[in-house]
Amino acid sequence: MKTFYRGKIFTFNHTATLANIQGVIPDSLFVDEGKFTFLRDGVIAVENGIITAVGDYSIIKKQIQAEDNLVDYSNKLITPGFIDAHMHATQTSAVSAYGEKLLTWLNNYVFPSEVAFKSDISARREYEILLNQLFKNGTTSICAYLPSSYDGADVLFEITHKYNMRVIMGNTIMTDGNDELITSPATSMKISEKLYQKWHNTGRIAYALTPRFALSCTEETLQLCQDFVHAHPDVYIQSHLCENKNEIEDTLAKFPWAEDYLAVYEKYDLVNDKSIYGHCIHLSDSEWSRMVDKGAILANCPTSNNYLGSGLFRYDIAIEKDAKFALATDWAAGNTLSMFRVMDDAYKVGMLNSFKLETLTRWYSATLGSAKALQLDQYIGSLEVGKEADFIVIDTAANELLNYRLENSHDLLDYLFSISSLGDDRIIDATYVYGNKVYDINLPCIQK
Ligand SMILES: [Zn+2]
Known part of the structure; x- marks a missing residue:
């Protein structure tokens, strides 16, 4: 059984390096530059703690079976922990x-x-x-x-x-x-x-x-x-x-x-x-x-x-x-x-x-x-197939000022810059470690 998480997706890809991302400016609204991926309606699939698919929802949804779970984070941002x-x-x-x-x-x-x-x-x-x-x-x-x-x-x-x-x-x-x-x-x-x-x-x-x-x-x-x-x-x-x-x-x-x-x-x-x-x-x-x-x-x-x-x-x-x-x-x-x-x-x-x-x-x-x-990139740091499912869900609407600021945001760099400038724990909607939810803003602390 797999769980599919639907939402916006932002992740670097394994080809990204400190050197080759310098000066990168997306040439149109929210494009995939190869070094990173941004999907406005994306999905990641997770099975036994491992990411098994990442892509546009319109394509990946065909893989969803009756026994699978679909968690809807539409309009929220799914990104690596x-x-x-x-x-x-x-x-x-x-x-x-x-x-x-x-x-x-x-x-x-x-x-x-x-x-x-x-x-x-x-x-x-x-x-x-x-x-x-x-x-x-x-x-x-x-x-x-x-x-x-x-x-x-x-x-x-x-x-x-x-x-x-x-x-x-x-x-x-x-x-x-x-x-x-x-x-x-x-x-x-x-x-x-x-x-x-x-x-x-x-x-x-x-x-x-x-x-x-x-x-x-x-x-x-x-x-x-x-x-x-x-x-x-x-x-x-x-x-x-x-x-x-x-x-x-x-x-x-x-x-x-x-x-x-x-x-x-x-x-x-x-x-x-x-x-x-x-x-x-x-x-x-x-x-x-x-x-x-x-x-x-x-x-x-x-x-x-x-x-x-x-x-x-x-x-x-x-x-x-x-x-x-x-x-x-x-x-x-x-x-x-x-x-x-x-x-x-x-x-x-x-x-x-x-x-x-x-x-x-x-x-x-x-x-x-x-x-x-840290030599851990074969396991963590990005949302790519085969990696461990450590990811977070960001809800920019949970911060009124950030939400207002983003009304006037029209490119990926400005979107990410605004989140990092104005964001804090209020916009973390959920946190997953190895595919398990360890934090949900709407629930009391999840204790092990
Ligand atoms: Zn110290």
Whole structure:
């Protein structure tokens, strides 16, 4: 039995790349450019969590059998679920803390809030709130930093596995700094090994070795991380890089042998094509080149960077160098889980650098571009036959102002730009993970 979802369809296609979508302007109203598809009356078919057909309703409707379901989202937009490539699952209770930059914000608000995750009861409660908010905002995949404790981390693996979400996650490794959060290097690696063995490639889950940042790690820890990566070459790595100028100064003081911040991670073989580095705002020319040469992923978090006053990411350089970059919230330094708000802030950051970050580029970097950077594009990021059915339904009429604005919208780029500029959780009508509805604006939270 299949389920057919009828509505407007917008998706990038697998041929799209960061480079080849630059400057693309549809030459007539809502056309299929090959790199993406827009259908005014389209349909996707889903069977056992996999997309089996995408096309015009007038053509695909002939495939609908008596036993199949047809879900009518006419006049609503069906589009891939968003991927959030960098977020902290431990910081929900610290969101919207006032008035600090990175290092004091961590010490004053975030580290105290993360201590609560030693109890799996408080962790479970916060995760339920977080997952509901993610689905309500149309996010279906996350790259997440989990608690440093085994129990606190294991709970979110368990919950996301129940939802059958495609996630990349790992316990945050801290062996230097806040006394209540740090563990010994050996204990950190034991927790990492146990979680890797239990969860990596279980269902749709991938494990990420997650040293928080160089300042929270001793050299012994970084050496053990290198050993871990050598033992498990398929593992993802996540950490932070060049977010804040004081952070860079402190890092170079802590590791005086390093020529720059990136060199600390490079020494321990932590920079490769499965490493996801949050922020990357203040990269030197050399660091930009080395990140691109190694195929490392730059997780760009403009709402967070604006909130903490960290600086302006250089989209112009990222595009010129064809870097692998993905948009992300950096929840909860980013004070929103909405990828619309992230796209909006990315546009504003570009403007503050006198650079017009194109509409398609921003949507791409929250969906297929992110999936390609993360090497997950065979599974997610677009609505194409054979891919996993992670998708959302957008109802622009649910936002009166957006609805009014779109009365005067006459081309695809303006339509998408308006949605990303004015949209938020109010316009997410439904969210589907692997073909299962996990959020419906008209129903109470769907609990697993
Ligand atoms: Zn972060």
